[in-house]
Amino acid sequence: MTLTLLVPSSVVRETEDKRTATLKIGYIARAAAVFQADSLVVFNDKAGETSFAGEFVETVLSYAATPPTLRKSLWGRRDELEYAGVLPPLRIPSITGSESDDSESLTQGIVTEVGSEGRVRVNCELQHPISLVQPSTMTLTEGERVAIRISSREPLRARLIDEPLPGFQVSRMDLSDALNRDEAGVRIATSRHGTAITPSLMSTLSARLTNKGATVVFGSPGRGLPAILGVDVPSDPEATVEPSNGVGFDLWLNTIPQQGCEVVRTEEAMFASLSILTLTE
Secondary structure (H helix, E strand, O other): OOEEEEEEOOOOOOOOOHHHHHHHHHHHHHHHHHOOOOEEEEEOOHHHOOOOOHHHHHHHHHHHHOOHHHHHHHHOOOHHHOOHHHOOOOOOOOOEEOOOOOOOEEEEEEEEEEOOOOEEEEEOOOOOOEEEEOOOOOOOOOOOEEEEEEEEEOOEEEEEEOOOOOOOEEEEOOHHHHHOOOOOOEEEEEEEEEEEOOHHHHHHHHHHHHHHOEEEEOOEOOEOHHHHHOOOOOOOOOOOOOOOOOOOOOEEEEOOOOOOOOOOOHHHHHHHHHHHHOOOO
């Protein structure tokens, strides 16, 4: 299924130093990688932001999602990445096939220059940048990641291919825009005030998720989605937030109904929620 994950720009609001904030974001990226998310979106929560806000979160996530062989050429040295060394490795396969001269392999590259004659220059795992024909089905920009099919390394024969890249893409947008995408699928708000997940609920939900895909939205520590969205929480502890509340969710779901801690961190909620929502029959 197609899986999009959304986290708020305030996701590291409780951290007091850049190193801890970077590590926390690394665990969020790790969750996206483990559960094979297609995209990870940072949505704006200006009111909840502290020292490390949306641009910092997006930059560190984007760096984590970049194959290690491409990070230096794409990112260079940036203040937001001062503690990038503490990021847990994602180990998403970025190359498939053999590296021998007579077998095809798939790798990733970064577009460094877009020419005027239908060609682009690309940095990849090879020693020097290479010039490749831009397929008519692709519109490329500098800094964009691309998939490259290498059919021979000596002499070099390679071409750009219009295929999904391994791993996930990182972007930043308003929550309403993310939920209104054509490919949003089943739109799920995770919250302790949502409907408790049960085996019977999951059995009916599983087919919908498989067929339509899902967009799963998480809050930040001490500031859940009801607070971010200004949604009133029922005073009755047994009552739940209705799907009609908020900005267009299909479900408000509590994936940790027996929560034993006062606050569940975002990265913990992601692992707990996605281990359930990605189950298949």
